[in-house]
Amino acid sequence: MGTDLEAAQADMRFGYYSGAPGIFASSAAWLAAAIVALQVSAKQAVWVLFAGGVVIHPVGVLLAKALGRPGRHEPGNPLAALAFATTLWLILSLPLAYGASILRLEWFFPAMLLVIGGRYLTFGSLFGMRVYWVLGLTLATAGYFLGSTGALPAVSAFVGAAIEAAFAVSVLALGRHEVRANNSFKPKPLRGSA
Structure with a gap:
């Protein structure tokens, strides 16, 4: 079972x-x-983040392809359902963040940091990388702190950008290390795929 996962x-x-x-x-x-x-x-800025969120996956796929990866998983990968479920969870959480912004506009970005931080926690299981636990908890902690201190929306958004940029570099380095450690790493075929 562990090897399939x-x-x-x-x-x-x-x-x-x-x-x-x-x-x-x-x-x-x-x-x-x-x-x-x-x-x-x-x-x-609220609407810009919503619009930007819509294109994260397609842009991420294009960047993965530019880096020499397929930008997709193999058909039949059982984790595809988890990836889809986390996307639905994120979409269903957006009204909560928007509702917070109606009460106090300063709460929108911290609420989104909490929501997105929660989503990244599941990426620890999706990719099998503990760094996603650290990323998720860092975003959630920042969201809580920024929301409780009433930080300006621009400050909260810059903090979110900075945290994710720093972790993107870290995760990219970990991905490169895995490729080098396994000499042109390509995963073993999944059971049931050709």
Whole structure:
């Protein structure tokens, strides 16, 4: 059983470069929202983060392909259902963050940090990498701190961008290390796939 899970996780790591391209794309969405919050308005920045969130996966796939990975997992990977479930959970959590922003606009970005931090915790199982636990807890802690101190929306968005950029670099380095350690790493085929 453990080897099937490990093979599925290795397939996810290989296909999506351990998730680093997606973290970079998410960081860019946070950065765009931070700039809009600073230059235009916090209300517009909310919509920029929503719009940026819609393109995180396709941009992450393009970046993975640019880095020489397929940008997809093998058909039949049992972790695909977990990846889809976390995406649905994120979408269903968006009204909570938006509702918080109606009460106090400063709460939107901290609420999103909590939501996205929670999603990254599941990536620890999806990719088989403990670094996602650290990323998720770091984002959630930042969200709690920024929300409880009433930080300006631009500050909260910049913090989200910075945290994700730093972890994207770390995860990319871990992905490169795995490739070097396994000499042109390509995961073993999943049971039931050709």
